[in-house]
Structures are given as C-alpha cells and as structure tokens.
Amino acid sequence: MPSRDVFLGVGSVALKRAAIPVAFTALCVVSLTVGVNRMSLVALASLSDEAWLTLTASRLPRLAALVLTGVGLATCGVILQHVVRNRFVEPATTGGMEAAKLGILVALSVAPASGALVRASLALGFCFAASLIYVALVGRLQVKNTILVPVIGLMYGSVLGAIAEFYAYSRNMLQSMQGWLIGDFSKIVEGNYEIVWLILPVVCAAYAFAHRFTLLGMGSDMATSLGISHRAMVALGLLLVSTTVAATVVAVGAVPFVGLVVPNVVALRQGDNLARTLPSVALGGASLVLVCDILGRLLIYPFEVPIGLTMGGVGGLLFLFLIVRQRR
Amino acid sequence: MRRRVSLLVAFVGIAALSIAFVLVGSGLDFAYIIPRRLTKLAAMIVGGIAVGLSSIVFQTIAGNRILTPAVMGYEAVYLLLQALLVLILGTSSLMVLGDYGNFLASILMMVAYSLVIHHWLFKGPQVDTGQPLLVGLVLTMVIGTFTQFVQLRISPGEFAIFQGFSLISFDRVEPVQLLWSTGLVTLVCLAGSRSLAVLDLMALGRDQALSLGVDYQRHARLLLGLIAVLVAVSTSLIGPTAFMGVFVANLAYACAKSERHRMTLPLGCLTAIGMFLIAQLSVEHVFNYRTTVGILINLACGAWFLVLTLRFRDIA
Numbered sequence: 136m137p138s139r140d141v142f143l144g145v146g147s148v149a150l151k152r153a154a155i156p157v158a159f160t161a162l163c164v165v166s167l168t169v170g171v172n173r174m175s176l177v178a179l180a181s182l183s184d185e186a187w188l189t190l191t192a193s194r195l196p197r198l199a200a201l202v203l204t205g206v207g208l209a210t211c212g213v214i215l216q217h218v219v220r221n222r223f224v225e226p227a228t229t230g231g232m233e234a235a236k237l238g239i240l241v242a243l244s245v246a247p248a249s250g251a252l253v254r255a256s257l258a259l260g261f262c263f264a265a266s267l268i269y270v271a272l273v274g275r276l277q278v279k280n281t282i283l284v285p286v287i288g289l290m291y292g293s294v295l296g297a298i299a300e301f302y303a304y305s306r307n308m309l310q311s312m313q314g315w316l317i318g319d320f321s322k323i324v325e326g327n328y329e330i331v332w333l334i335l336p337v338v339c340a341a342y343a344f345a346h347r348f349t350l351l352g353m354g355s356d357m358a359t360s361l362g363i364s365h366r367a368m369v370a371l372g373l374l375l376v377s378t379t380v381a382a383t384v385v386a387v388g389a390v391p392f393v394g395l396v397v398p399n400v401v402a403l404r405q406g407d408n409l410a411r412t413l414p415s416v417a418l419g420g421a422s423l424v425l426v427c428d429i430l431g432r433l434l435i436y437p438f439e440v441p442i443g444l445t446m447g448g449v450g451g452l453l454f455l456f457l458i459v460r461q462r463r
Numbered sequence: 464m465r466r467r468v469s470l471l472v473a474f475v476g477i478a479a480l481s482i483a484f485v486l487v488g489s490g491l492d493f494a495y496i497i498p499r500r501l502t503k504l505a506a507m508i509v510g511g512i513a514v515g516l517s518s519i520v521f522q523t524i525a526g527n528r529i530l531t532p533a534v535m536g537y538e539a540v541y542l543l544l545q546a547l548l549v550l551i552l553g554t555s556s557l558m559v560l561g562d563y564g565n566f567l568a569s570i571l572m573m574v575a576y577s578l579v580i581h582h583w584l585f586k587g588p589q590v591d592t593g594q595p596l597l598v599g600l601v602l603t604m605v606i607g608t609f610t611q612f613v614q615l616r617i618s619p620g621e622f623a624i625f626q627g628f629s630l631i632s633f634d635r636v637e638p639v640q641l642l643w644s645t646g647l648v649t650l651v652c653l654a655g656s657r658s659l660a661v662l663d664l665m666a667l668g669r670d671q672a673l674s675l676g677v678d679y680q681r682h683a684r685l686l687l688g689l690i691a692v693l694v695a696v697s698t699s700l701i702g703p704t705a706f707m708g709v710f711v712a713n714l715a716y717a718c719a720k721s722e723r724h725r726m727t728l729p730l731g732c733l734t735a736i737g738m739f740l741i742a743q744l745s746v747e748h749v750f751n752y753r754t755t756v757g758i759l760i761n762l763a764c765g766a767w768f769l770v771l772t773l774r775f776r777d778i779a
Binding site: 451 | 593594596597598600601602604605607608609611612615616705706750753754755758759761762765766768769772773775
C-alpha cells in the first residue's frame with residue numbers, strides 16, 4: 136500500500152508539470168490587460184465596441200505574435216543546437232538574424248513596394264544560405280571547442296551586420312534600418328503581423344521530426360548508423376530555423392537569446408530527448424517573451440521599451456550566467 | 464638595425480598618407496579646408512595612439528592576443544556611463560570630454576570595471592583563452608542594450624540620434640576636446656614610460672615576472688588605470704573601435720619581429736593611425752562618401768577577426 140509520501144511526491148510532480156502551463160496562461164491574461172488604452176473586463180462584458188476593437192485589432196494580434204515568436208524562436212534554438220551540436224548556438228549567435236536583416240534590406244532596395252511575403256522569402260533565402268555557410272565553417276574547425284563555436288558565430292554575425300550597414304549606408308537606408316534592427320511588438324496590429332503564423336507549421340514539423348533531431352545531436356556517424364540521412368536532416372533543420380527567423384524578423388525585428396536561454400534551462404532539468412522536452416521548450420519560450428514584453432510595456436509607461444532591449448538585457452544576463460556556470 | 468628600419472618605413476608611410484590626406488583636393492585653402500583637415504588628422508593621431516597603446520598593453524597583461532579593452536566591454540561601459548550621466552545630470556552635451564566631474568567619474572568607474580574584469584577573468588583557475596572572449600562579446604552586447612535603454616529613457620523620440628554614436632567618426636571632433644585628449648594621452652605616455660621595461664617582463668607571465676622581482680600587482684593596477692583613461696579618450700574622441708585593436712596589435716607583432724614593447728608599442732600606434740588614414744582616404748576618394756570610416760573599419764577588422772578565430776588552433 137503506497138504511503139502518504141508517495142502520494143505527496145506524485146502531487147508535487149503534477150504540480151511541477153502544471154507550473155509552466157499555469158504560468159503561461161496567467162502571462163497571457165496579463166498581456167491582454169496591459170496597455171495604454173484602458174480595456175476593462177467590465178467594458179468587454181457590456182459589449183462596448185471600443186473595448187472589443189482594442190481587443191481584436193491590437194491585443195489579440197499582439198498576444199498571438201508574442202506566443203508564436205516565443206514558441207518559434209525557442210524551438211529554433213533547440214534544433215540549431217542539435218544540428219551544430221553546441222549548447223550555445225541560436226539564431227542570434229550564428230549570424231542567422233543578421234542574414235535575415237540583410238535579406239530584408241535587399242528586398243526593400245530592389246522592390247520597395249514589396250509585401251511581407253516577398254521580404255520574408257528573401258530573408259529566408261539569405262538566412263538559409265548564411266546558416267549553411269556557418270555549419271560548413273564550424274564543421275571544418277580543427278579543434279571542437281564549446282566556446283569557440285558561438286564566438287565564431289558572433290563574429291560571423293557582426294561581419295554580416297557590417298555588410299548590411301555598408302549596403303544600407305550606400306543606399307541611404309541606415310536610419311530606417313536601425314528602426315527595425317531591434318525587435319519591437321508595439322507596431323503589431325491586425326493586418327500587418329499575419330506572416331508570423333508561418334511559425335505554426337514549422338513548430339508542428341519540428342515536433343514530427345523531434346526523434347530524428349535528437350539522433351542528429353548524437354553526431355553524424357551515430358545518426359547515419361541509425362538510418363538517418365544526416366545531410367537531409369541538417370538541411371531540413373536549417374530550413375525550419377530560417378523560416379522562423381525570417382517570419383520573426385519581418386514582423387517584429389530581431390529578438391535575441393530566446394533560443395539560447397530556454398532550451399538550456401529546460402535541458403538542465405529534463406535532459407535532451409526532444410520529443411519529451413519540446414513542449415516545455417515551446418511554452419518556456421513563449422513565457423519568456425511574454426515576460427519581457429510586459430516588462431517593456433510597464434518600464435517607461437506610457438512609452439514602450441522594444442522587446443529587443445528587454446530580451447537583450449534579461450536573456451544576455453542569463454546567457455552570461457550559463458557561460459560562467461559551464462566554467463565551474 | 465633592421466628593426467629600426469621597419470619603424471622608419473612605417474613612420475614615412477604615415478607621413479606620406481597624412482600629407483596626401485591634408486593636401487589632395489584642398490585647393491590650398493588655408494582659411495577653412497586645411498585647418499578642418501588638420502583637426503581631423505590630429506584626432507586620428509591621438510585616437511590611433513590611444514587605441515594602439517591600450518590594446519597592446521591590455522594584451523600583455525591579459526596574456527592573450529585576441530583580447531582588447533574594446534572586446535572586453537570597456538568602450539560599452541564608457542558609453543553606458545555617459546548615457547547615465549546625461550540621464551541623471553541632464554547635461555545637454557553628450558560624450559564630450561572637458562567637464563572635470565564627468566571625466567573624473569567616468570575614469571573612476573572604468574578603473575573599477577577593469578579591476579573587476581581583471582580579477583574575475585585572470586585570477587581564477589587558468590581557463591581556456593576563448594572563454595574571456597565569449598564573456599566579453601556577450602557582456603558588450605548586454606551593456607550596449609542597457610545603454611540603448613538609458614537613451615530611450617532620456618528621449619524616446621530622439622532615440623535614433625543617440626544610436627549614431629555607435630560608430631567611429633572623425634566629423635564630430637571639437638578643437639577644445641582635442642586639446643584635452645592630447646593632454647591626457649601625453650600624461651598617460653609620461654606615466655607609463657617608466658613601466659616600459661617592466662612590460663617586457665610582465666609579458667612572460669605573472670609568476671615569471673614576480674620571480675624576476677617585479678611588483679606585479681602594483682604595475683598591473685597602474686597600467687589598467689592608464690588603459691581606462693586611454694579608452695575613455697579614444698571612445699569620446701572618435702567613437703567605439705570594436706575589433707580594430709585586435710587587428711592593430713597583431714599586425715604590430717607581425718611587423719615588429721620582436722617581443723619588446725619598445726618596438727611593438729610605437730608600431731601599434733602607427734598601424735592604428737595608418738588604418739584611420741587609409742579608411743578616411745578611401746571614403747573620400749574611392750567610395751565617394753557612399754560609406755563611412757566606421758563601417759569600413761568594422762567590416763575589415765571584423766572579417767579579419769573572424770578568419771583569426773577560425774584558424775585559432777591552440778584554443779583547447
């Protein structure tokens with residue numbers, strides 16, 4: 136007969152399991168109610184047109200964009216970490232974000248009137264090409280070193296960024312480029328964010344292939360001997376990552392460190408089996424983005440701090456903590 | 464003395480570049496164009512000396528040839544401090560030396576920062592050389608983020624204008640500020656000249672230097688303080704130089720064919736000045752102002768640093 140302690144243990148495990156979804160739901164509700172335009176639940180209940188307009192045209196699209204980018208970027212990070220086999224890589228530390236910016240810049244200068252879809256596809260192309268080059272560069276490294284891989288990624292990103300600056304300045308677009316360098320959700324309203332829904336099929340695909348990505352993380356020899364086409368999986372992984380990054384950068388701009396911090400924290404607790412950890416990673420990413428967005432909306436109310444800054448601060452500090460922890 | 468020859472060649476090269484920069488296309492207009500260009504040239508020389516000296520001396524103390532003050536976040540800290548001072552004191556002049564209090568406060572904070580960095584990174588168990596680099600890069604990003612946040616607090620509307628300070632430029636140099644900077648760099652050189660021989664010993668490593676009778680702690684502290692002053696001068700005068708220091712220092716080591724600081728330090732300064740001049744000349748005559756000095760230097764030095772890290776084999 137199981138003792139009372141076992142029941143308590145089961146209870147606390149269930150509590151831990153429920154913690155992330157509960158926190159996530161609470162954050163969603165908070166995110167909906169924070170804003171300059173007062174939107175009380177009473178007004179909603181009394182079917183006030185203004186309150187409902189605020190909700191459907193601004194708050195709900197913003198919430199959807201926040202959740203999708205959070206889920207997408209965290210998933211991206213975990214895929215990239217398995218492809219490159221390094222804990223410290225994510226789109227911001229492999230040049231992916233910078234490449235996507237370069238793609239948008241080219242789209243804007245070649246076809247200024249182009250829609251979000253054209254921009255996203257060019258961003259996707261650039262990001263995919265840049266990621267392939269990065270993976271090839273890292274693969275050719277003489278010494279496999281955990282620290283060197285993200286360092287090279289950061290340098291690679293800053294070179295791509297310098298090329299983007301060079302290109303933007305010569306076409307007199309530098310000022311406008313700096314505007315969307317930094318991720319910002321404040322401009323999200325109904326009608327201009329729909330491109331982020333591209334992330335949904337990507338996340339589904341990531342989940343479908345989760346087992347294969349886990350095997351990919353064990354190295355090319357192991358993956359091949361277990362019957363996986365290593366090259367095809369790497370290409371698929373990078374394609375999924377590029378799609379997410381392109382959609383995010385086009386809709387909201389660069390949001391750094393989500394893909395790095397969340398998978399690392401989850402892996403510390405739950406290990407590396409993607410099929411099991413992906414839900415936690417996805418919800419964790421969405422929660423982190425929500426927290427940073429709410430923070431940004433409240434810090435200098437009624438102005439907003441772009442999420443690129445709040446996430447850069449919070450995520451960067453967490454990243455530093457992870458590096459230092461690894462040293463011990 | 465072949466060593467002296469390389470120094471002489473570099474010196475003559477810089478002189479020729481400077482003359483070309485001041486005179487070409489000036490129409491010998493002594494009223495406006497030439498004085499303006501001389502101011503820019505002086506800024507390049509003072510900035511170049513500051514970058515060259517601070518990078519090489521920092522590398523000697525760190526015992527690591529891919530680290531510079533800029534990479535370790537010194538410039539980012541300086542810019543953050545300036546933004547904070549503007550936020551707290553509401554000064555209208557941004558990032559301009561000349562105000563005693565401002566400068567003193569900045570220097571003190573920078574020295575404190577460098578002591579923390581030094582203590583944290585180099586006193587612990589010897590780690591691999593890549594780790595401080597990654598910490599430095601991420602730290603620079605994080606501090607830059609905080610700076611942008613402070614700037615946003617100062618004026619959300621003029622946010623984009625503040626961002627202009629994130630690149631090298633010689634156009635915003637003021638004569639008064641130039642005088643201040645020249646004086647400070649001269650003082651630093653005088654204060655540091657006595658440590659010149661000691662630096663060669665410190666390059667052997669902490670333990671070796673100690674066994675040879677060097678008061679390592681005292682000298683390291685003094686030199687870190689001087690580096691902080693130099694970084695403050697160069698950042699306020701010409702803007703953040705990012706990866707330029709690594710490039711300059713390594714080029715100087717390669718040209719000097721000697722480990723002695725008597726050779727590497729002057730060569731480093733000359734290399735930095737030469738880079739500024741070449742970048743400025745190509746902006747004016749090759750790119751026809753379709754790019755800036757900062758963008759060119761970032762691109763060249765960033766690409767070079769990427770290749771350097773890719774070929775770095777002894778990091779393990």
